[in-house]
Amino acid sequence: MPTFFDLDKLRLDTPGVTHRNHLNNAGAGLLARPVLEKMVAYLRREADIGGYEAAYEASGELAAVYDSVARLVGASPSEIALTENATVAWQMAFYALRFKPGDRILTARAEYAANYVAFLQVAQRTGAVIDVIPDDAQGVLDPAALQRMIDGRVRLIAITWMPTNSGLVNPAEQVGKIARAHGIPYLLDACQAVGQTPVDVERLGCDMLSATGRKFLRGPRGTGFLYVRKSLLPDLEPPMIDHFGAVWVAPDRYELRPDARRFETWENNYAARLGLGAAVDYALAVGLGEAERRCRQLASALRDMLRDVPGVALHDPGAELSAIVSFSVQGRDAAAVNLQLLNAGINVSHSKPSSALLDHLARQLPTVLRASPHYYNTPQELEALAAALRALR
Numbered sequence: 001m002p003t004f005f006d007l008d009k010l011r012l013d014t015p016g017v018t019h020r021n022h023l024n025n026a027g028a029g030l031l032a033r034p035v036l037e038k039m040v041a042y043l044r045r046e047a048d049i050g051g052y053e054a055a056y057e058a059s060g061e062l063a064a065v066y067d068s069v070a071r072l073v074g075a076s077p078s079e080i081a082l083t084e085n086a087t088v089a090w091q092m093a094f095y096a097l098r099f100k101p102g103d104r105i106l107t108a109r110a111e112y113a114a115n116y117v118a119f120l121q122v123a124q125r126t127g128a129v130i131d132v133i134p135d136d137a138q139g140v141l142d143p144a145a146l147q148r149m150i151d152g153r154v155r156l157i158a159i160t161w162m163p164t165n166s167g168l169v170n171p172a173e174q175v176g177k178i179a180r181a182h183g184i185p186y187l188l189d190a191c192q193a194v195g196q197t198p199v200d201v202e203r204l205g206c207d208m209l210s211a212t213g214r215k216f217l218r219g220p221r222g223t224g225f226l227y228v229r230k231s232l233l234p235d236l237e238p239p240m241i242d243h244f245g246a247v248w249v250a251p252d253r254y255e256l257r258p259d260a261r262r263f264e265t266w267e268n269n270y271a272a273r274l275g276l277g278a279a280v281d282y283a284l285a286v287g288l289g290e291a292e293r294r295c296r297q298l299a300s301a302l303r304d305m306l307r308d309v310p311g312v313a314l315h316d317p318g319a320e321l322s323a324i325v326s327f328s329v330q331g332r333d334a335a336a337v338n339l340q341l342l343n344a345g346i347n348v349s350h351s352k353p354s355s356a357l358l359d360h361l362a363r364q365l366p367t368v369l370r371a372s373p374h375y376y377n378t379p380q381e382l383e384a385l386a387a388a389l390r391a392l393r
């Protein structure tokens with residue numbers, strides 16, 4: 001472990017680790033102390049001096065949240081919209097696109113349910129068709145297959161980089177190269193990626209990227225963001241607007257903001273926004289490369305431990321795996337195991353087939369348990385999970 005990665009300090013910064021064995025960072029990461037303090041201090045100001053006045057006082061800091069998020073993903077602040085979650089961010093981008101009968105939406109087998117139901121709705125409304133990019137032999141999106149699918153009718157490539165229900169890592173960058181080569185808009189769901197891996201929209205070649213604050217980024221719940229490439233913005237009319245995203249300039253006319261904030265609305269939870277900014281700054285200070293290395297090392301160690309637990313089956317496809325470890329316990333209901341672990345002070349979560357239906361059907365997966373360590377977890381915490389699972393038998 002490099003000396004600059006100070007695990008003791010990171011754990012001291014994380015009040016939750018003293019109460020719980022928290023292996024549910026794909027659900028919601030534990031807040032770091034500076035994030036918590038930033039939000040509490042701001043809420044106090046709202047109570048002490050008034051909500052509008054507190055926002056005015058913090059206007060510099062609130063503006064800096066855009067700089068932080070932009071830095072996190074390698075974008076410019078004017079390409080960032082802050083939203084209340086990743087789903088709203090994704091929807092704003094997706095529903096801004098126009099489809100006509102026969103237009104093709106290419107997506108991946110492990111696509112997240114919220115995105116896929118939106119594809120279905122738009123397909124029903126417009127006559128667009130959804131085509132799923134085949135996987136390679138290892139169960140990872142196959143870029144060669146994507147290349148073969150490209151034709152003049154492909155209107156959008158929209159995939160999930162790291163899915164909700166497994167450690168799969170789709171080749172987001174290779175997909176971006178293909179999308180760019182053919183001038184096809186590319187919408188990337190990076191919800192489970194931000195905070196556990198470096199994200200650079202230029203390298204990824206994506207035109208739109210959505211993410212949440214609460215997962216590996218360790219921000220507060222109810223936060224998210226959208227990146228939209230500057231060159232695409234003038235063509236994207238938000239599916240819904242208010243007088244913040246679109247200024248009412250004449251009785252019969254409005255003008256959309258030129259920047260990505262055209263996808264926002266006027267009223268916001270400013271404490272949560274400041275918390276998101278603090279979480280991003282914290283992640284950048286830890287270092288995303290280091291976070292990725294440590295997260296993956298812990299996840300890999302956990303997989304090794306779980307392989308030795310009788311009755312446990314691992315379900316993560318591919319050679320390169322994220323920090324999401326998916327597994328099932330033979331003869332046990334995942335939700336019941338989840339609850340038993342919770343009662344033992346161990347936080348994991350579970351993914352139902354309906355959260356990524358195509359993937360669950362193709363691999364005939366049951367509801368899976370999901371353990372997702374972060375850099376602040378310890379090998380001892382992983383061993384405690386393995387021991388608790390062993391004790392179930």
Ligand SMILES: Cc1ncc(COP(=O)(O)O)c(C=O)c1O
Nearest residue numbers: 085086087112163164189191212
């Ligand atoms: C892959 C993926 N995309 C999108 C989302 C939605 O994120 P949010 O709940 O912030 O809208 C999730 C949430 O679990 C997810 O796992």
